[in-house]
Amino acid sequence: MAWKVKVDQDVCIGDAICASLCPDVFEMNDEGKAVAIVEVIEDEGLYNCAQEAAEACPVSAIIIEEA
Numbered sequence: 001m002a003w004k005v006k007v008d009q010d011v012c013i014g015d016a017i018c019a020s021l022c023p024d025v026f027e028m029n030d031e032g033k034a035v036a037i038v039e040v041i042e043d044e045g046l047y048n049c050a051q052e053a054a055e056a057c058p059v060s061a062i063i064i065e066e067a
């Protein structure tokens with residue numbers, strides 16, 4: 001299994017919850033928005049933390065889909 005991860009830059013409000021919950025997948029950029037540092041996830045552990053971050057994101061800016 002593999003998953004693609006994206007952060008919708010227009011929707012992200014920059015509260016850094018995702019980067020704090022799942023720093024192996026998300027980090028904050030210079031504009032204060034989250035970005036996925038891993039575009040395609042193939043590891044189940046990483047997928048689980050990315051999924052947890054997506055569920056915790058207050059504005060649903062994190063998009064995870066099967067690759």
Ligand code: SF4
Nearest residue numbers: 012013015016018057
């Ligand atoms: S949790 Fe959502 S709103 Fe917060 S930084 Fe991450 S993507 Fe942006």
